[in-house]
Amino acid sequence: xxxxxxxxxxxxxxxxxxxxxxxxxxxxxxxxxxxxxxxxxxxxxxxxxxxxxxxxxxxxxxxxxxxxxxxxxxxxxxxxxxxxxxxxxxxxxxxxxxxxxxxxxxxxxxxxxxxxxxxxxxxxxxxxxxxxxxxxxxxxxxxxxxxxxxxxxxxxxxxxxxxxxxxxxxxxxxxxxxxxxxxxxxxxxxxxxxxxxxxxxxxxxxxxxxxxxxxxxxxxxxxxxxxxxxxxxxxxxxxxxxxxxxxxxxxxxxxxxxxxxxxxxxxxxxxxxxxxxxxxxxxxxxxxxxxxxxxxxxxxxxxxxxxxxxxxxxxxxxxxxxxxxxxxxxxxxxxxxxxxxxxxxxxxxxxxxxxxxxxxxxxxxxxxxxxxxxxxxxxxxxxxxxxxxxxxxxxxxxxxxxxxxxxxxxxxxxxxxxxxxxxxxxxxxxxxxxxxxxxxxxxxxxxxxxxxxxxxxxxxxxxxxxxxxxxxxxxxxxxxxxxxxxxxxxxxxxxxxxxxxxxxxxxxxxxxxxxxxxxxxxxxxxxxxxxxxxxxxxxxxxxxxxxxxxxxxxxxxxxxxxxxxxxxxxxxxxxxxxxxxxxxxxxxxxxxxxxxxxxxxxxxxxxxxxxxxxxxxxxxxxxxxxxxxxxxxxxxxxxxxxxxxxxxxxxxxxx
Amino acid sequence: xxxxxxxxxxxxxxxxxxxxxxxxxxxxxxxxxxxxxxxxxxxxxxxxxxxxxxxxxxxxxxxxxxxxxxxxxxxxxxxxxxxxxx
Numbered sequence: 086x087x088x089x090x091x092x093x094x095x096x097x098x099x100x101x102x103x104x105x106x107x108x109x110x111x112x113x114x115x116x117x118x119x120x121x122x123x124x125x126x127x128x129x130x131x132x133x134x135x136x137x138x139x140x141x142x143x144x145x146x147x148x149x150x151x152x153x154x155x156x157x158x159x160x161x162x163x164x165x166x167x168x169x170x171x172x173x174x175x176x177x178x179x180x181x182x183x184x185x186x187x188x189x190x191x192x193x194x195x196x197x198x199x200x201x202x203x204x205x206x207x208x209x210x211x212x213x214x215x216x217x218x219x220x221x222x223x224x225x226x227x228x229x230x231x232x233x234x235x236x237x238x239x240x241x242x243x244x245x246x247x248x249x250x251x252x253x254x255x256x257x258x259x260x261x262x263x264x265x266x267x268x269x270x271x272x273x274x275x276x277x278x279x280x281x282x283x284x285x286x287x288x289x290x291x292x293x294x295x296x297x298x299x300x301x302x303x304x305x306x307x308x309x310x311x312x313x314x315x316x317x318x319x320x321x322x323x324x325x326x327x328x329x330x331x332x333x334x335x336x337x338x339x340x341x342x343x344x345x346x347x348x349x350x351x352x353x354x355x356x357x358x359x360x361x362x363x364x365x366x367x368x369x370x371x372x373x374x375x376x377x378x379x380x381x382x383x384x385x386x387x388x389x390x391x392x393x394x395x396x397x398x399x400x401x402x403x404x405x406x407x408x409x410x411x412x413x414x415x416x417x418x419x420x421x422x423x424x425x426x427x428x429x430x431x432x433x434x435x436x437x438x439x440x441x442x443x444x445x446x447x448x449x450x451x452x453x454x455x456x457x458x459x460x461x462x463x464x465x466x467x468x469x470x471x472x473x474x475x476x477x478x479x480x481x482x483x484x485x486x487x488x489x490x491x492x493x494x495x496x497x498x499x500x501x502x503x504x505x506x507x508x509x510x511x512x513x514x515x516x517x518x519x520x521x522x523x524x525x526x527x528x529x530x531x532x533x534x535x536x537x538x539x540x541x542x543x544x545x546x547x548x549x550x551x552x553x554x555x556x557x558x559x560x561x562x563x564x565x566x567x568x569x570x571x572x573x574x575x576x577x578x579x580x581x582x583x584x585x586x587x588x589x590x591x592x593x594x595x596x597x598x599x600x601x602x603x604x605x606x607x608x609x610x611x612x613x614x615x616x617x618x619x620x621x622x623x624x625x626x627x628x629x630x631x632x633x634x635x636x637x638x639x640x641x642x643x644x645x646x647x648x649x650x651x652x653x654x655x656x657x658x659x660x661x662x663x664x665x666x667x668x669x670x671x672x673x674x675x676x677x678x679x680x681x682x683x684x685x686x687x688x689x690x691x692x693x694x695x696x697x698x699x700x701x702x703x704x705x706x707x708x709x710x711x712x713x714x715x716x717x718x719x720x721x722x723x724x725x726x727x728x729x730x731x732x733x734x735x736x737x738x739x740x
Numbered sequence: 741x742x743x744x745x746x747x748x749x750x751x752x753x754x755x756x757x758x759x760x761x762x763x764x765x766x767x768x769x770x771x772x773x774x775x776x777x778x779x780x781x782x783x784x785x786x787x788x789x790x791x792x793x794x795x796x797x798x799x800x801x802x803x804x805x806x807x808x809x810x811x812x813x814x815x816x817x818x819x820x821x822x823x824x825x826x
Contacts, residue, residue, distance in 0.1 A: 096753065100753055100757070103757065122758065125757055125760065126753075133753065200776040200780075201779070498801070504798060554793075576789070
């Protein structure tokens with residue numbers, strides 16, 4: 086199967102190369118046959134790469150240790166369920182996974198390309214296939230997942246133990262799909278620039294793919310936080326790790342993009358800006374790939390043994406130079422049809438939103454790059470840690486939440502401030518009431534007070550929009566409120582899907598505020614039988630246990646947890662040591678409730694003594710609730726809108 | 741076996757790639773054009789519906805509403821004429 090896998094990889098490379106040449110020629114000479122041939126080549130490329138991927142999965146299932154990748158990332162004792170994780174557990178396999186996912190997404194993007202975007206499709210196809218070809222070339226020359234060993238070992242090395250977590254079934258594939266997927270709206274933008282079209286032809290496809298990729302990236306980032314929270318054993322969910330940041334960086338301009346594209350659709354503005362945003366997003370996504378594959382900063386997320394960062398850096402540079410040159414040459418043709426009339430209008434709020442997202446992106450980028458710059462140019466090793474990011478990005482994120490409340494209440498092209506006053510009164514009153522309640526509840530932290538009252542401001546704004554819309558619909562169509570509400574949501578899916586996603590952001594902000602400003606943490610050294618107290622919780626160290634498995638040694642403490650004197654649960658925090666990897670992975674004991682999480686880590690076991698760290702993290706539960714809300718909002722925003730008028734009588738009535 | 745599979749896959753790929761050069765595409769081009777116009781018409785109706793809803797919710801002022809609806813009507817008329825001509 087290894088030979089077949091490699092040969093299919095080569096065939097996919099040839100087809101991708103043909104597709105590039107044929108689609109450029111098809112676009113240049115306006116040849117429908119050449120363009121169709123290129124399109125067909127791209128479809129068949131995804132089929133061939135699927136076969137290549139199946140070959141690697143088959144090699145894992147049949148324990149074909151003659152393949153170096155299989156021998157290094159699995160073993161006979163590996164749980165068969167983890168075969169899927171093993172596929173992308175190493176550098177070469179993850180590249181194949183990326184290429185396969187990208188080829189499938191590209192085929193769907195080409196197949197479902199809206200008719201309006203078809204003039205630029207040949208160039209879009211060429212760009213997509215160029216990106217794909219890069220990955221195939223890297224695999225076939227530097228990281229071949231089908232490389233054979235001279236001597237076949239009897240057993241494999243096994244999989245990195247940090248990856249044997251349920252979150253790993255989805256977090257890496259989601260994040261990788263999200264990063265590479267940014268290439269799709271980027272390719273539509275390049276297609277638009279190369280085709281010389283000057284309108285909004287690419288917008289439908291770019292919006293659609295922008296939203297899908299944004300949703301995938303969001304899920305990937307949230308699953309990563311959940312994984313970090315449950316397995317890394319430090320009690321937090323976001324560490325501003327350089328590679329973690331590399332996943333966040335493209336998410337920021339992409340979020341800006343899915344907002345500002347609405348302005349282009351609605352008011353025919355921000356044409357150049359939208360293309361610039363998607364170029365930024367793609368640049369950051371490739372920067373993420375570079376960091377992951379042998380970038381200069383070591384991280385828990387990177388493929389430690391990979392030294393191919395430089396090739397990704399060259400690819401990043403090449404893409405940016407070509408895209409920015411094209412943008413510079415063509416942007417003058419992309420003239421906006423209107424301009425911002427008032428700074429209290431919806432389009433102005435979108436612009437500020439975009440600038441804030443970019444500001445966070447550049448602050449984060451600077452935090453990642455500064456230690457490198459300092460090391461190279463000054464010879465001083467500097468660490469940029471959590472305080473830098475929290476201090477600088479915290480207020481900007483809070484400003485974004487405020488803007489998220491204000492923006493939807495502002496009318497388009499607003500020239501009448503009376504409307505604004507009318508819309509702002511209810512949210513303002515409710516947020517002031519929240520502020521007063523928080524003060525009565527003795528919440529003294531200024532940032533938390535601002536955050537909680539801002540969250541209620543946004544929430545009231547969203548509820549007000551829904552209520553007003555429902556009442557208007559109900560009166561107009563004589564519908565009962567629940568029906569009117571559902572029809573309202575379906576009447577403008579992008580808008581109301583967006584409001585649901587905003588609702589998710591409010592919950593996320595609520596959770597981050599609670600866990601950032603009100604968490605407790607304390608270390609205890611306990612002997613068996615001893616107790617420790619933090620807040621309302623008591624723990625008693627009952628015993629410890631060591632279990633020896635074929636590939637690991639698990640040590641855990643047995644703990645009884647009490648809250649206000651009542652027994653809550655038995656916890657078994659500890660760690661698992663993997664001698665084959667010389668690596669330990671923590672197993673935290675977590676009791677999660679909507680109010681707070683009790684989080685217990687055990688370490689340094691010596692006879693009847695052990696060290697314990699207790700975290701009490703308020704409102705973390707809501708962070709995991711916000712994820713499904715984001716997905717729901719995005720799915721609603723993506724639902725197709727059918728407005729079919731099948732006969733001429735209807736048409737004339739409309740006219 | 742592996743060589744047989746790769747040969748079959750290569751032949752399939754070759755057939756699919758050269759197929760557009762052997763088929764006449766004129767009929768498909770007209771079909772595409774009609775579909776384009778029909779989609780465009782649908783999107784204009786959709787835009788008009790959204791404008792109406794925004795106007796009723798007070799998100800857009802009366803003069804702007806009239807102006808944008810008028811633009812939609814002009815676009816719609818030209819789309820209908822183009823559709824009739826194809």
